[in-house]
Amino acid sequence: MAKHLERDLESLEQQLLHTSAIVESMIDKAWRSLKERNQELSDEVIKTDDEVNQLEVRIEEECLKILALHQPVAIDLRRTATILKVNNDLERIADLAVNVAERSRKLSTSNFRIPEVLHRMTETAINMLREALNALVKLNPNEALGVCEKDDIVDRAHAEVASELYLIMRDNPDAIAPAIHTLSISRHVERIADHATNIAEDVIYLVRGDIARHRHLELPGERKPVES
Numbered sequence: 001m002a003k004h005l006e007r008d009l010e011s012l013e014q015q016l017l018h019t020s021a022i023v024e025s026m027i028d029k030a031w032r033s034l035k036e037r038n039q040e041l042s043d044e045v046i047k048t049d050d051e052v053n054q055l056e057v058r059i060e061e062e063c064l065k066i067l068a069l070h071q072p073v074a075i076d077l078r079r080t081a082t083i084l085k086v087n088n089d090l091e092r093i094a095d096l097a098v099n100v101a102e103r104s105r106k107l108s109t110s111n112f113r114i115p116e117v118l119h120r121m122t123e124t125a126i127n128m129l130r131e132a133l134n135a136l137v138k139l140n141p142n143e144a145l146g147v148c149e150k151d152d153i154v155d156r157a158h159a160e161v162a163s164e165l166y167l168i169m170r171d172n173p174d175a176i177a178p179a180i181h182t183l184s185i186s187r188h189v190e191r192i193a194d195h196a197t198n199i200a201e202d203v204i205y206l207v208r209g210d211i212a213r214h215r216h217l218e219l220p221g222e223r224k225p226v227e228s
Contacts, residue, residue: 005070012062012083016090019055020133022048023090026097027129027192031122034104034114034185042108045101049094056091060084082206086136089195089202093129096188096195103181103188112178115164118186121157124150125189128196135200141207147200148212154193161186 033041
């Protein structure tokens with residue numbers, strides 16, 4: 001029974017990594033579609049969403065089978081729960097990538113200048129997801145904690161984007177429509193960072209058994225190593 005459980009969990013983890021690679025690619029293409037005003041990239045992102053949805057359902061069904069058939073405990077139960085939660089976050093991130101791609105299509109024929117802070121914000125969010133997934137693969141709670149600390153950076157950047165776009169709309173009514181699309185993109189990117197943080201917190205839960213969500217983690221510069 002133990003060998004079968006380990007085999008099933010390893011298979012699920014591989015499927016999850018496959019999904020994560022697709023989702024990372026979707027975000028990259030969605031952001032490039034905005035920077036390059038490339039509708040073809042936007043279309044690729046939108047078409048890929050169905051594949052991620054199918055993978056999410058398949059992984060969830062397999063997790064439920066494991067819970068029913070193997071009744072895992074301790075670390076195996078945490079592995080199964082983590083797969084379920086990360087699977088859900090990845091599907092949500094894919095949806096947000098689609099939202100960014102759809103807004104990018106609306107801006108594809110516009111000369112509206114994207115705020116520089118949004119460029120930096122998006123790069124940070126993309127790196128957060130990449131680092132959260134690396135922490136999951138390596139089972140590294142300290143790297144996961146570093147991801148959590150960056151969430152406030154993205155939140156502040158989103159506020160800066162909103163303020164800058166407000167001033168643009170106030171001074172130039174013709175820019176209202178593209179500015180609103182840009183603000184929506186910023187909000188979607190901020191939510192991607194939130195989901196990356198969720199994944200990082202799930203890594204801490206997997207390794208330590210501690211639920212890190214809704215807790216005040218150490219501030220940057222005051223971080224304490226997480227015991228594995």
